[in-house]
Amino acid sequence: MAQQTPPTEEQAASLPFPTIRNIGIGAPFRWIARGFSDLKACAIASLFYGFCFTGMGLLVTFVFSHAYQYTSAVTTGFLLLAPFFAMGLYELSRRRQLGEPCALGPTLTVWRRNLGNIALFAAVLTVIFLIWARASLVVFAMFYTQELPSLSGFLSQVVSLENLEFLVVYFGVGAIFALLVFAVSVVSIPLMLDRNQDAITSMIASIRALAENPLPLLVWAFLIVSLTIVGFLSFHLGLAVLMPVIGHATWHAYRDLVEPLPD
Incomplete structure (x- = not known):
């Protein structure tokens, strides 16, 4: 069970390196089920965050319809902000595990618990995403040396696989950045919130969790991507439910992947 009060900075400095557990391939599906359970138990607070995600999704779609070449940059913002909106969802799951009320108020400022390390982690993600946003524009420039096609023309090329080389390079480069972000963030923020763990140790623990x-x-990553796509395809309304489920499930992923501290 999670600790009632996270360690102080002095205590956190003496924490052992997180012990990573081995899990089965079916574990991600259990996390999703627990995420739905948390959503039902903390519906009002969870849906507050869900509608924040819906608003972000609407912004991505607006940019896509007017300047699709910049969609990766705005999507970058979505992916950068998502883990920090999800901090409130992690805290709701933690409070529920402890038998505490699902109050929205305390979750809005949970980031203060370990501000310095969370800020460092945010800076790392920002650098990665800015490089990806720039790289995506370079890929567009390489394959569309003349005038960019209209949105409908671009979508027809995607559907018909007319510009297959572009699609392979664009999504290949994107997959590399996505894997890097996923590797450093599997359990990072829950660790920083639950144990007051430092950012570097948390990111290394995340990479080790993926390696072991x-x-x-990878099944978990596939579920995250699939549920997010479903949310976008449902006129963003699905994001209001599915993103909180993913956020709550991420807390349960952390609890399964990282051995609790001894009492």
Whole structure:
């Protein structure tokens, strides 16, 4: 069970390196089920965050319809902000595990618990995403040396695989950045919130969790991507439910992947 009060900075400095557990391939599906359970138990607070995600999704779609070449930059913002909106969802799951009320108020400022390390982690993600946003524009420039096609023309090329080389390079480069972000963030923020762990140790623990459980965590990544796509395809309304489920499930992923501290 999670600790009632996270360690102080002095206590956190003496914490042992997180012990990573081995999990089965079916674990991600259990996390999703627990995420739904948390959503039902903390519906009002969870849906507050869900509608924040819906608003972000609407912004991505607006940019896509007017300047699709910049969609990666705005999507970058979505992916950068998502883990920090999800901090409130992690805290709701933690409070529920402890038998505490699902109050929205305390979750809004949970980031203060370990502000310095969370800020450092945010800076790392920002650098990665800015590089990806720039790289995506370079890929567009390489394959569309003349005038960019209209949105409908671009979508027809995607559907018909007319510009297959562009699609392979664009999504290949994107997949590399996505894997890097996923690797450093599997359990990072929950660790920083639950134990007051430092950012570097948290990111290394996340990479180790992926290295020791590659297949289950790739299934987890596939579920995250699939549910997010479903949310976007449902006129963003699905994001209001599915993103909180993913956020709550991420807390349960952390609880399964990282051995609790001894009492």
